[in-house]
Amino acid sequence: MKFLTGVLQKETRELTDLLEPEMEGALVTVNGAVHTIRDMGPIAFVILRKREGLLQCVYEPEEADFLLKDVKEAAAVEVSGILTLSPKAPSGVEIRMKSVKILSEPAEPMPIPVSKWKMNVSLETNLDLRPISLRNIRERAKFRIQEGIVRGFREFLTLQGFTEIHTPKIGSKGAEGGANIFKLDYFHRPAVLAQSPQFYKQMMVGVFDRVFETAPVFRAEKHNTKRHLNEYTSLDFEMGYIDGFEDIMAMETGVLQNIMRLLGKEYQRECGLLEIELPGTDNIPCVRFDEAKRLVSEKYGRPIRNPYDLEPEEEMLIGRYFREEYGSDFVFVTHYPAKKRPFYAMEDPEDPTFTLSFDCLFKGMEITTGGQRIHDYHMLMEKIRRRGMTEEGMEHYLMAFRYGMPPHGGLGIGLERLTMKLIGEDNVRETTLFPRDLNRLEP
Structure with a gap:
């Protein structure tokens, strides 16, 4: 034996x-x-x-x-x-x-020149032949960098006392609401694919205080842009006993610092191959949503068209502004309008039309959405009533609040977008192993 x-x-x-x-x-x-x-x-x-x-x-x-x-x-x-x-x-x-x-031995000659420094094939060909194109050294290096990002996220939060969790991706109701939900038949019952782990990670704050997850999320958005996917990887964390949503932004700053430190130390070969200049993260500026709009409108002469959200061009101009004025590739845009945030977002007590929430922009693109959540059961129920929502499908989520929850908040970081902007690509599919979009279900 x-x-x-x-x-x-x-x-x-x-x-x-x-x-x-x-x-x-x-x-x-x-x-x-x-x-x-x-x-x-x-x-x-x-x-x-x-x-x-x-x-x-x-x-x-x-x-x-x-x-x-x-x-x-x-x-x-x-x-x-x-x-x-x-x-x-x-x-x-x-x-x-x-x-x-x-x-x-191979059965056939290679269909594309993977040994070349740059293969010079179209993005569609690259994705159609993904199991082969990823053998190219530069293509492969992108996903080593992506591995380093996840490592930096996971290792830092573990050291900060977070517990890693794994939540279901099939549920009865979407956490974000709206129409961008993939519906499916689950043994003759209606079900949906998870838009985010939001409900579960909030519930787990009542168990572990601090939790994180790296997992896929699904959005049935009919976008066909360079920045959208229908399945992407979200780096999520949620933390309890916070004093304010600034604690969440500070934790993300620490995460980003650790990611860049790790990439600079252990991924030098890949950074060299891809000619990556790691961004500074020592001081990340914060600006209110309405102030950010005003600043870029005044400096670049762009009229404010949508007072409730940031358009992609505005995000780009905000990134440009803070790069030019403060030398920062990152910026936190805070206090988003309440009508553009989910029901669980904590409203600003000084002006309830705004929320204690934020986006983190990196080189002019949103990579993070986060903020403080409503933790009081009665306040949460009132918000649900005000929005004309039903409690159906949220009974277990609301149970956690009925029996007490600490002040808490969290965020989600889009892994593929962060990788894309770090590497300098202009299409998120370039930094997605096997992209899923409006037209692609294979390979």
């Missing part, structure tokens, strides 16, 4: 291992996918794609026990050879090949 005692130790090496000084001159074995082959005549360069980056292997006919023609682009291989330093190689080292084992 055989027993497993943990992770099996392999003889194959990873890039991190190969960069250790004592490895120079050693006989090593590595595996990877053949990213490209450059035949120079007397020698050839076989570039392997590994999870940490590219590894250059040198084929010299007199040193190798195999023929170069037996190695195909996109094949999965195991290479053995002598490790040598090479400043011009992608990772600073290379392997002088002695032998190769073919682990698998």
